[in-house]
Amino acid sequence: MQRLSRSFYDRDTALVAQELLGKSLVYRTAAGERIGKIVEVEAYLGAHDLASHSAKGLTARTQTMFGPPGYAYVYLIYGVHHCLNVVTEREGVGAAVLIRALEPEKNISGHTQGPGRLCRALDIDRRMNGRDLVSDDFFIAAPPAAEEFSIVKRPRIGVDYAKHWARRRLRFYIRGNPFISRP
DNA sequence: TGCACGATGAAC
DNA sequence: TTCATCGTGCAC
Numbered sequence: 001m002q003r004l005s006r007s008f009y010d011r012d013t014a015l016v017a018q019e020l021l022g023k024s025l026v027y028r029t030a031a032g033e034r035i036g037k038i039v040e041v042e043a044y045l046g047a048h049d050l051a052s053h054s055a056k057g058l059t060a061r062t063q064t065m066f067g068p069p070g071y072a073y074v075y076l077i078y079g080v081h082h083c084l085n086v087v088t089e090r091e092g093v094g095a096a097v098l099i100r101a102l103e104p105e106k107n108i109s110g111h112t113q114g115p116g117r118l119c120r121a122l123d124i125d126r127r128m129n130g131r132d133l134v135s136d137d138f139f140i141a142a143p144p145a146a147e148e149f150s151i152v153k154r155p156r157i158g159v160d161y162a163k164h165w166a167r168r169r170l171r172f173y174i175r176g177n178p179f180i181s182r183p
Numbered sequence: 184t185g186c187a188c189g190a191t192g193a194a195c
Numbered sequence: 196t197t198c199a200t201c202g203t204g205c206a207c
Contacts, residue, residue, distance in 0.1 A: 042190070044190075051190070052190085053190075053203095056203085056204070059203075059204070060203080060204095061202080061203060061204085075190090075202085075203095076200095076201070076202060076203095077189065077190065077191060077202095078188090078189060078191055078192085078199075078200070078201080079189090079199075079200035079201030079202070080191070080192075080199065080200055080201080081191050081192070083190060083191085085190085098190060100190090114191070114192070115190070115191075116191050116192060117191085117192075126202095156190070157190070157191090158189080158190055158191075159190060161188095161189085162190095181191095
């Protein structure tokens with residue numbers, strides 16, 4: 001497996017989001033190496049995107065989002081679940097890709113469809129916020145042989161408050177994959 | 184210092 | 196459809 005470099009994330013967010021599909025998220029802990037294939041994502045474009053946390057501007061919470069690309073942005077939602085994002089584009093933009101579903105590949109027990117559930121299954125919480133994803137124990141890698149699939153584009157989930165941004169088709173998933181959070 | 188509200192998921 | 200549960204951002 002080839003680990004993705006910083007430059008991979010330092011590009012257009014909607015493009016990075018689609019290219020993350022089919023890649024593997026690797027998290028090495030004392031308990032073992034957990035691997036899941038990314039099958040569903042959402043792109044959050046930056047401060048102008050009303051659905052994005054970065055629309056609030058630079059705050060303590062969005063600091064990671066506005067930071068350099070290739071870092072993990074993890075936050076608590078509804079006081080209950082954690083969500084894992086990958087920061088994209090250059091420092092100051094405030095863009096990221098939300099990982100919404102994984103297909104289990106190694107050492108993963110529990111459901112991985114849905115952003116909250118995959119964090120639960122991998123044991124990812126706010127302690128991972130700000131962690132560098134271009135590292136040896138927490139990273140995303142390209143499989144040896146790229147598989148063929150088509151990408152479905154849909155509006156993002158749970159962002160109806162974001163006016164016209166709610167209609168943008170910035171949710172991407174692998175067509176036909178059984179581990180999608182919802183059709 | 185208080186309060187309304189989620190990039191969700193599970194139960195009813 | 197309802198609700199758990201708490202950090203965040205913004206109004207007083």
